[in-house]
Amino acid sequence: MQKKLLLIAVVLIGVMVAVPAILVSFDHDDPLDGKSPSDQDEDISLNAGPEIKVYLTKEKKVKKIPMERYIRGVVAAEMPADFHLEALKAQALAARTYIVDRLLRGDYEDMKARGGKATKAYVTDTVDHQVYLTDEQLKEKWGEDYETYSNRVNQAVKDTKGQVIHYKGKPIYAAFFSTSNGKTENSEDYFSTSYPYLRSVPSPWDKASPKYKDQKEFKLKEFTRRLTESTGKQISVPASAGNGWIKVTERTEGGQISKIQVGDQVFTGRQIREALDLSSADFEWSLSNGQITLVTKGYGHGVGMSQWGANLLANRGKKAKEIVRYYYQGVEVTQMNKKLARKEKG
Known part of the structure; x- marks a missing residue:
């Protein structure tokens, strides 16, 4: 009788030890691998298409x-x-x-x-x-x-x-x-x-955007050089031109510069923007002491x-x-x- 009780006790102890081990094993092999169901859904969603x-x-x-x-x-x-x-x-x-x-x-x-x-x-x-x-x-x-x-x-x-x-x-x-x-x-x-x-x-x-306005300054020689290098157009400025050697001749419906005359050459606003790396093709300028300051509105095309x-x-x-x-x-x-x-x- 005592042997039977001892055997039953041994079996019960074994079960008590084995069950947690099995549960731990199942938990370790969980396909979620530590992720919540919502995390798994998110992964599935992002891996679609x-x-x-x-x-x-x-x-x-x-x-x-x-x-x-x-x-x-x-x-x-x-x-x-x-x-x-x-x-x-x-x-x-x-x-x-x-x-x-x-x-x-x-x-x-x-x-x-x-x-x-x-x-x-x-x-x-x-x-x-x-x-x-x-x-x-x-x-x-x-x-x-x-x-x-x-x-x-x-x-x-x-x-x-x-x-x-x-x-x-x-x-x-x-x-x-x-x-x-x-x-x-x-x-x-x-x-x-x-x-x-x-x-x-x-x-x-x-x-209200922090990128709405920007400003860049160039020496006039650098200004004309960069335009020439970018477009291949050689710019000549008449001595009698004064400060009127740059003028806008056409704007787009959206208000950006479509065409602008610089000296004896005509450029698109896009050409000016890309040559000078401006924020946009809508800009105003001022000339002073051999330098040009351009103020742009907007950022991007x-x-x-x-x-x-x-x-x-x-x-x-x-x-x-x-x-x-x-x-x-x-x-x-x-x-x-x-x-x-x-x-x-x-």
Whole structure:
């Protein structure tokens, strides 16, 4: 009898030791790997969509990135993460539309100019397409705010998952920029193509942007030298010209300089902006003691969605789709092409 009781006691002790061990083992093999169900859902959401082949210029390699995770990296790179959530969502819509349009057209001819591995990619991580930052770069950029900012950007991407801006059933060319001079530009006034949805619209709230005004100074010799080097046009200034050797001859509907005469040459506002690395093509100037001072209004090309305008509108209660429909005229926000959404990864 005593032997039976001893045997039962041994068995019970063994069970008591084994059960916690089994539970610990199960917990260790949990597919969530320490993540909450919401974290797992977030990962699944960001890993959705066709893979985007991005050429990382610093590493000089091509990386395959699921579309929604790519959009996360673009939104985080292109717009301040502390912007209003609705502005971040508007940026996510624009970024996704840009890459979807590029995928559907399948035209990556511009990648050939970079040569090497870049020819195997769809886009670069630069302003040539859309700026993209990897998670490692974001950790360095955001520092101790990484978790907070990451969650905000992730939310914007998740809330707009798979949504694209369409005009008459096709993805638009979703141009965007930082800050307007008070109005956006018609596409043909800066680019070579006219798009019916990229029309000039008032954006007066942009005046509250910290990037609304900027100033640069140049010695006159440097001013004319840089214009000549950039455009190939040799500038001659008549001795009798006085201070009137620079004059605007035409402005765009959005208020930027379309044509400007410098000495005996005529330039576009874009040519001046790019040659001198100005914030915009809307500028005024003053001449004094062999020096020219240029004061610009706005930041960027001015076509499409103003990012600071979007943020200021969001702070006034506008939703992402309202912001998008304002800056891109006559568009609708719908789910991306089903064939593209089901496209095999590769």
